[in-house]
Amino acid sequence: MENTDKPVDFADAVAIWDETRKPWRWYNWVWWWTRYGIWSRLSELRWRIPNTIGRMRRGWGYADTWGFSDYLARVICGGLKHLKENKHGYAATLDPVTGKQDYDEKRWDAALDDMIYTFERAIDITDRDLIYTPLTEWTEEQHKKNLDFAEEMNKKFRHSDIQYKVMTKEEVERYERGFDYFKRYFYSLWD
Numbered sequence: 001m002e003n004t005d006k007p008v009d010f011a012d013a014v015a016i017w018d019e020t021r022k023p024w025r026w027y028n029w030v031w032w033w034t035r036y037g038i039w040s041r042l043s044e045l046r047w048r049i050p051n052t053i054g055r056m057r058r059g060w061g062y063a064d065t066w067g068f069s070d071y072l073a074r075v076i077c078g079g080l081k082h083l084k085e086n087k088h089g090y091a092a093t094l095d096p097v098t099g100k101q102d103y104d105e106k107r108w109d110a111a112l113d114d115m116i117y118t119f120e121r122a123i124d125i126t127d128r129d130l131i132y133t134p135l136t137e138w139t140e141e142q143h144k145k146n147l148d149f150a151e152e153m154n155k156k157f158r159h160s161d162i163q164y165k166v167m168t169k170e171e172v173e174r175y176e177r178g179f180d181y182f183k184r185y186f187y188s189l190w191d
Contacts, residue, residue, distance in 0.1 A: 014159055070126035076182075077119035083191055084112045091188030111181040118178025121167070131166045135176055138169055 008016075051061030064071040090108035124130035131146045143166065150164035167175065 010156070011158075067126065070123065073119050073122035073126060077116060077123060080112060080116045080119060080189075083189060084109070084116065087112075087191050089191065091185050111185060114174060114178040115182050115185075116178075118175050118182065121171070121175050124165075127162075129162045129164055131164060132175070133167070133172065135169075135172050138172055143169070 047063055051063040054061035055064070060068075060071065090105045091111070121130060121132070125132050131150060133142055133146060146166040150166050153164045
């Protein structure tokens with residue numbers, strides 16, 4: 001390839017790189033690991049050890065606050081899944097319509113499913129591959145803009161593992177319903 005001073009499009013640069021690179025042999029991996037990999041792991045210890053100690057003492061570490069919403073979403077989602085699998089009862093709260101005690105195990109399972117769905121989607125949103133628009137701001141026009149944006153990003157980063165998706169109105173309704181259940185049943189999340 002001849003050297004020109006013209007800028008190259010990112011997709012073209014990736015295509016050129018794919019064509020010209022040679023496959024790595026086992027000794028290339030050994031060389032890379034001894035030159036960079038070991039030192040990278042050792043340098044991470046200076047924040048991993050205090051973060052682990054913080055998690056043991058407080059339940060969270062300083063590094064967890066770098067992406068606290070992601071950390072909390074993962075912890076809550078895992079806890080809700082465990083609670084659903086190992087529950088011995090269900091929430092007994094007042095029904096907002098009738099004002100009577102609500103003793104329905106099927107409704108409790110459905111509420112847990114919605115809460116789990118909410119925090120699974122929260123993980124996807126914090127991983128930045130799911131586009132969420134709150135229901136109060138949701139319009140067909142905004143949804144179309146989000147779809148166009150996701151399509152453009154997927155074209156731009158077609159070699160990436162990330163594929164952008166946009167939540168439908170039904171998904172947003174279920175997502176927000178799960179947060180409402182989480183608020184309503186917060187003090188019932190025990191077994």
